[in-house]
Amino acid sequence: MRFPCPLREGGRGRGLRASAREESKSPSASEPAHPDAPAARAETTPSPYPPPAGGGGTQKEAAALRRRAWEAAAAVVDPELPVLTIADLGVLRDVTVRDGQVEVAITPTYSGCPAMNVIALEIGLALDRAGIGGAQVRTVLSPAWTTAWLTPEGRCKLAAYGVAPPQDGAGRRALFGAETVPCPQCGSVHTERLAEFGSTSCKALWRCTDCREPFDYFKCH
Numbered sequence: 168m169r170f171p172c173p174l175r176e177g178g179r180g181r182g183l184r185a186s187a188r189e190e191s192k193s194p195s196a197s198e199p200a201h202p203d204a205p206a207a208r209a210e211t212t213p214s215p216y217p218p219p220a221g222g223g224g225t226q227k228e229a230a231a232l233r234r235r236a237w238e239a240a241a242a243v244v245d246p247e248l249p250v251l252t253i254a255d256l257g258v259l260r261d262v263t264v265r266d267g268q269v270e271v272a273i274t275p276t277y278s279g280c281p282a283m284n285v286i287a288l289e290i291g292l293a294l295d296r297a298g299i300g301g302a303q304v305r306t307v308l309s310p311a312w313t314t315a316w317l318t319p320e321g322r323c324k325l326a327a328y329g330v331a332p333p334q335d336g337a338g339r340r341a342l343f344g345a346e347t348v349p350c351p352q353c354g355s356v357h358t359e360r361l362a363e364f365g366s367t368s369c370k371a372l373w374r375c376t377d378c379r380e381p382f383d384y385f386k387c388h
């Protein structure tokens with residue numbers, strides 16, 4: 168995805184690559200070695216092949232770029248739950264570097280989640296700010312995202328934010344016949360569901376019958 172961002176540095180990067188390619192051309196490989204040429208000339212016989220499109224970055228450079236891109240993307244927050252990063256949510260699946268090009272793979276929390284377009288835009292902007300221009304954001308729909316991908320840290324942040332984290336412990340519903348959602352304010356299990364959909368369709372609206380506080384519950388799926 169391309170974003171009209173004045174901070175984009177892709178243009179500059181391409182310029183460097185183009186000039187590097189021109190330099191590598193000058194002493195041609197097919198040129199016979201002149202006996203009078205300095206010895207150093209022979210040692211730097213250029214490759215007959217042009218450098219890779221990524222500017223000839225080594226594997227080490229690609230790994231460092233991938234790490235920087237991952238860190239920048241991982242800090243992007245969910246627009247609906249700004250306390251959670253896309254890494255906390257498990258939405259950030261992978262970051263790959265091929266020929267110097269960064270691709271970020273994300274899996275939406277549910278298909279058609281409108282927040283995903285915003286997240287893709289935010290990833291592009293975050294990478295631009297990190298000096299990584301022209302990154303692609305790819306949406307991966309399979310396997311589908313599940314609340315099990317929420318990290319433990321993400322669950323703690325949700326509860327601290329006042330949203331009950333998903334109760335997707337093994338067989339919980341089967342065991343009790345109904346969902347038990349502890350109140351994120353006081354911890355009481357005396358809670359009731361007020362509405363299937365809360366502030367967003369990812370959440371349901373619940374209320375604690377002990378402290379009387381309503382709260383959002385991040386639904387399992």
Ligand SMILES: [Zn+2]
Pocket residue numbers: 350351352353354355375376377378379380
């Ligand atoms: Zn309560």
